[in-house]
Amino acid sequence: MNYILISPYYPKNFQTFAHRLKSAGVQVFGIGEELYDQLGSELQKSLSEYYRVNSLENVDEVKRAVAFLFFKHGPIDRIESNNEHWLELDAQLREQFNVYGNKTADLKKVKFKSEMKKLFKKAGVPVVEGYVVKNKEDLSKAVEKLGLPVIAKPDSGVGSAATFKLSSDEDIRHFEAELQETTVYFLEPYVEGGKLCTFDGLTDQNGDIAFQTSFTYNVPTLELVQGQLDLFYVIQKEIDPKLEAYGKAIVKIFGMKERFFHIEFFQLENGDYVALEYNNRLAGGYTIDMYNYAYSIDLFAQYASLVTGSGFKKPDVPNQYCIGVTQRDAYQYQNNTKAIRDKFGDRVKFAERMPEAFAHLQGNQFYAINADTEEEVNEITRFVHERKK
Template sequence: MNYILISPYYPGNFQSFAHRLKDAGVNVLGIGEEPYDQLGSELQNALTEYYRVNNLENVDEVKRAVAFLFYKHGPIDRIESNNEYWLELDAQLREQFNVYGNKTNDLKKVKYKSEMKKLFKKADVPVVDGRIVKTKKELSKAIDELGLPVIAKPDNGVGSAATFKLSSEEAVRHFEEEWGEAQVYFLEPYVEGGVLCTFDGLVDQKGNIVFQTSFTYNVPTLELVKGQLDLAYVIQKEIDPKLETYGKAIVKAFGMKERFFHIEFFKIETGDYVALEYNNRLAGGYTIDMYNFAYSIDLFAQYASLVTGGEFKESDAENQFCVGVTQRDAYEYKHDTNAIYERFGDRVKFEQRMPDAFAELQGNQFYAINADSHEEVDDIIRFVHERKNSSIANV
């Protein structure tokens, strides 16, 4: 099997895809921007061949790279990055070279917020009604119909980038100046008091869910970025049955195969859920590592098994919580890395400086710490986030 991995070097924790694919007997071929020497010996050894391009944004250049690898190694069986930023590039390449997986037309339902809403409704999952706006006149009409506050997101956008919370007429005017009708936006009512949570997992080649999990944020991502707040999110030991029912219905409606998925919800005050977004890829940052720590599993290896026609093997170990918690360089905290290890010992599974690309959203120093109970989860978050000036601590 010939598997082209787009951007095998970045992000660093995704390099394990190359290692596990090779372990499964796959011929792994890399295309990326980094010089070969920068890859390091472990990644170099996992790749049968690496083709460096000057710019992955240059589709023609990347197509020439694929054509070369096709000529040298034979037909390509998979082209994948597992990275949201390159989903459209992946799809274009699959279409050009007739490779298994999502093509450009398949991405419409997972790239456009407005299209997602249609499938959420088809799955009979609660949503908040939204409006597409292309002009300031349409924006004004949408706000009249929906009322303030609303969330304004690019209809085709990645994560929380270029997202605005419009709570006042002044905020609307500011958004109009920033926007300038340069792209299509999607407006939906702001869900007051909603707790951001997810239904995540992996589907096999038949579209069956073989792995599922859920995590919950301490604050929504928009507030997290705007206020530069302290982040904590928690991989859950168990999934709320109602959330599981909604999540499975959505996965069925979207009909994806051999892919990770990451579906965002708000849990509202009534205890029900509102579907927000379907992401046709892994959650970002170190979340896949946290899945592995919480469930004593190696999802990189399990993914490689699925790709090669094998089965998914669940762990026999008991599930745990895994807390992803960060500190920001801008603040002074009471407890540094040494103190955190001293307090939590071998429950600290991972600590790492965050890449600059994730730091504004998530913070600068990341810890993944396992816990057995909600009380332990709360203790971890309090301890790591406690600041020297406790009156400004944000837990």
């Protein structure tokens, strides 16, 4: 099997995809912007060949790289980045070279929030009503129908980028000043008191779920960024059956095969859920590492096994909670990394600096810590986030 990894170097923790694919007998080729010497010896050993381009944003240049590898090594079986930023590039390349997986036409339903909402409804999953806004007239009509507060986010966009909470006439005037009619927005009611949570996993080549999990955030993403708050999120030991039912219905209706998925929900105060977004990729940052710590699994290796047709081998040990908890450089905390390791011992699975691309959102210093009970989860988050007086 010939497998092209787009941007094999970044993010750093995704380099393990290359290592596990090679161990599974796959010929792995990389296309990226970094100099070959920058890759490091371990990644170099996992790549059968590396083709450097000046910019991955230059689609024609990347297509020439794929054409070269195709000519030299034969047909390409997979092209993948596992990275939100390159999903459209991946799809264009698959289409150009007739490679298995999502093509450009398949991305409409996972790119536009308005299209996602239609499929959520079709799957029978609750949503909050929303409206596409292309200009100030659309904005006025949407606010009149929805009332305030509302959330305004690009219909096609990633995460909380360019997202606004509109709670007053002043907010609306500010948003109107920012509104560029080249960007289509999607407006929906702000969900008061909602707990942000997910249904995540991996589908096999038939589109069936091979692995599933869920995590919850302590605060919604928009509030986290705007307030530069302390973050923690928790891989759950069990998935709420209602959330699981909704998640499975969404995965089925989207029909993606051999894909990681990351579906965001708000859990309402009455215990029900509303679906927010379907992401056709892994959750970002170090979340895949947290899955591995929580489930005593190597998802990188299991993904390689699934891709090569060997199936997915589920772990046979009970899973734990895994908390991703961060500290921000802007604040002074009572407990540093040494104190955290001294307190929680081998439950501290991971202590790393966050890449700059994620630091503003999540924080600067990241810890992954396992726990057996909710009481331990609360103890860990209190200890890590305790600030100096």
